[in-house]
Amino acid sequence: MAKRQLNRRQNWRIEKIQGERAARAAKRESQSLEALEGGDLGPEQLGLVIAHFGVQVEVEALEGELAGQVFRCHLRANLPALVTGDQVVWRAGNQGIGVIVAQLPRKTELCRPDTRGQLKPVASNVDLIVIVFAPLPEPHANLIDRYLVAAEHAGIRPLLLLNKADLIDDKNAVALNALLGVYRQLGYPLLEVSAHHGNGMQLLQAELDGHVSVFVGQSGVGKSSLVNSLLPEVDTRVGPLSELTGKGTHTTTTARLFHFPNGGELIDSPGIREFGLVHVSRDDVEAGFIEFHDLLGRCRFRDCKHDREPGCALLKALEEGRIQPQRMASYRHIISTLPEQDY
Ligand SMILES: Nc1nc2c(ncn2[C@@H]2O[C@H](COP(=O)(O)OP(=O)(O)OP(=O)(O)O)[C@@H](O)[C@H]2O)c(=O)[nH]1
Ligand SMILES: [Mg+2]
Ligand SMILES: [Zn+2]
Numbered sequence: 001m002a003k004r005q006l007n008r009r010q011n012w013r014i015e016k017i018q019g020e021r022a023a024r025a026a027k028r029e030s031q032s033l034e035a036l037e038g039g040d041l042g043p044e045q046l047g048l049v050i051a052h053f054g055v056q057v058e059v060e061a062l063e064g065e066l067a068g069q070v071f072r073c074h075l076r077a078n079l080p081a082l083v084t085g086d087q088v089v090w091r092a093g094n095q096g097i098g099v100i101v102a103q104l105p106r107k108t109e110l111c112r113p114d115t116r117g118q119l120k121p122v123a124s125n126v127d128l129i130v131i132v133f134a135p136l137p138e139p140h141a142n143l144i145d146r147y148l149v150a151a152e153h154a155g156i157r158p159l160l161l162l163n164k165a166d167l168i169d170d171k172n173a174v175a176l177n178a179l180l181g182v183y184r185q186l187g188y189p190l191l192e193v194s195a196h197h198g199n200g201m202q203l204l205q206a207e208l209d210g211h212v213s214v215f216v217g218q219s220g221v222g223k224s225s226l227v228n229s230l231l232p233e234v235d236t237r238v239g240p241l242s243e244l245t246g247k248g249t250h251t252t253t254t255a256r257l258f259h260f261p262n263g264g265e266l267i268d269s270p271g272i273r274e275f276g277l278v279h280v281s282r283d284d285v286e287a288g289f290i291e292f293h294d295l296l297g298r299c300r301f302r303d304c305k306h307d308r309e310p311g312c313a314l315l316k317a318l319e320e321g322r323i324q325p326q327r328m329a330s331y332r333h334i335i336s337t338l339p340e341q342d343y
Contacts, residue, residue, distance in 0.1 A: 029055045033074045036099050042092035044101055047071075049086040050257040057082050059090055059098060071098040079103060084255040084267050085124040085212065110154050110214060112275055119279045123214045123255050123267045128207075129156050132217035132226070134164040135172045137247045140218075141179055145330040146275045147216060148188075149288025153280055159207060160190040163222040166197045182324055186291055195225040205230060205260075212265045214255070219271025220248020227268045231258055236268060277334060285334050291323055292331075 047059040050070065059073045073090055075082065079100060082088065087104040106124040114120045131147045133139040144160065151158040160183050168176060183190055191207065193200035208230070215223040224236045239251030248271050255269040277285065286292050292314060300311025309315075317323045 025055060029074060030077075032097075033076070033099065036074060036093040036097060039093060041099060042066075044089050044091055046104075047073075047088050047090045047098075047100075048257070049082050049084055049088060051084055051254050052082060053254060057100065059088060059100065061092070062087075066092060069096075071096050073098040073100045075100045081121070083121045083124050084257050084269075085126060085214075085265075087125065108154055108156050110150065110156060110216075111279060112150070112272070113277075113279065122216075122269055126156060126212045126214045126267060128211045128213040129154075129158045130161050130208075130213050130215050131158055132161045132163055132215055132221045132223050134162065134221040135167040135169075135176060136164065137218055137220050137241060139176075139179060141182065141326055142330045142333055143218065143275055144183070145289075145327065146277055146334060148290075149277060149280065149285055149334065150275070152288040152290075153284050158188065159213075160188050161204065161226075162190070162192045163195055163226060165192045165199055166194040182326055185324065186327075193226070195222050195229040198229065201229055208264055208266060209260060209262055210264045212267075214267040214269055216269055217271060218248060219250045219273070221271065223268055223271065224252050227258060227266065230266070231260070234258055276337065280338070282335060282338065285331065285338070289327060289331055291317075291327065 045064055045066070046062040048062055049057045050060050051058040055075065057073050057075065059071050061067050061069050061071065071090070071092060073088075074097070076099065080103060082100070082103060086106065088100050089102040089104070090098050090100045092098045106121075108126055109124050110122050110126060110129065111119050112122055129147065129151045131144055131151075133144060148158055162176070162180065180190060180192075189207075191200055191204055193204050195201070204226075215226065217223060220239070220241045222238075224238045227234055227236050228238065236256070237251055239249045241247060242249055250271060252268060252270045255267050257265055257267045259265055280288075286296055295313040295317055298313035299306065299309065301309055304312050304314075306312050306314040314323060314328070318325065318328050
């Protein structure tokens with residue numbers, strides 16, 4: 001009991017300190033903004049958010065004599081939260097600092113829930129989601145399926161990418177091949193590469209050229225290593241797997257955008273532990289399983305939950321092997337984790 005009370009008090013203190021710290025940061029931020037607005041600001045111009053750090057973002061100038069230069073920018077208070085990939089209108093101050101005046105509409109938006117379950121955009125204006133996995137840390141089909149649902153929901157094309165192909169051995173090959181087989185059978189584009197050894201990297205480059213892509217996946221699968229391999233002049237931070245758990249150590253902390261010399265952009269994003277899908281409905285999840293497309297609406301009951309109902313088109317397809325058991329299990333798992341109201 002005494003211990004619990006102490007913890008509660010400790011928690012309260014931590015929250016208090018964090019709150020005070022956030023308030024001080026907000027005050028400093030509004031003071032810097034006032035100082036900037038009081039000084040000489042350049043004309044309004046287009047920019048691209050290439051990284052964001054809490055209250056500030058890094059903007060690359062897209063036009064005029066500043067084009068290509070990067071500025072740390074403050075945000076006017078009325079702006080929505082910005083993310084990497086956003087196009088903005090901004091004004092340059094002095095010494096590499098600027099002010100964001102407006103956000104242009106997003107063409108696409110990839111969202112995921114934060115630790116409190118609130119929906120947060122991760123990257124915007126991308127047209128390709130590269131779902132990265134590896135022999136180590138051990139891949140989870142359900143996580144891949146969640147990304148596929150999110151991609152479908154956002155209207156963004158997915159590409160599955162197995163990195164660290166150099167780590168495929170007798171022990172893991174059977175399980176990996178089974179996993180790859182599931183997605184090959186569904187017709188998803190799939191590449192096998194090694195950021196370290198270079199295998200398959202040219203094919204990957206060809207897929208990325210001319211597109212705005214985002215690398216997503218578990219921490220430690222090698223997203224940043226892939227960036228370093230694709231763009232030798234970039235030296236973004238890479239971190240080892242934990243010796244204790246074999247999992248990634250959350251090395252990348254903010255999504256960052258890089259340019260390819262031949263056109264196209266790539267956003268490296270922080271790895272995740274789990275990917276809840278709180279923002280989607282049962283219909284969205286069903287729409288995210290492409291092998292269900294021709295079957296939906298063909299069940300005997302309009303509100304069929306595809307559980308045990310007679311005349312269920314999905315259960316029939318499962319029996320006949322047109323739906324793979326692993327995917328059906330994955331679908332059921334996702335549905336079981338949706339918030340109550342979406343059932
Ligand atoms: N054997 C092998 N190891 C790799 C390969 N690519 C990356 N790694 C290693 O995997 C570990 C994690 O790499 P990162 O690039 O930091 O992984 P990440 O996905 O960016 O991780 P987060 O930033 O935490 O999300 C590092 O120790 C890399 O050296 C590869 O192709 N083969
Ligand atoms: Mg990283
Ligand atoms: Zn059904």
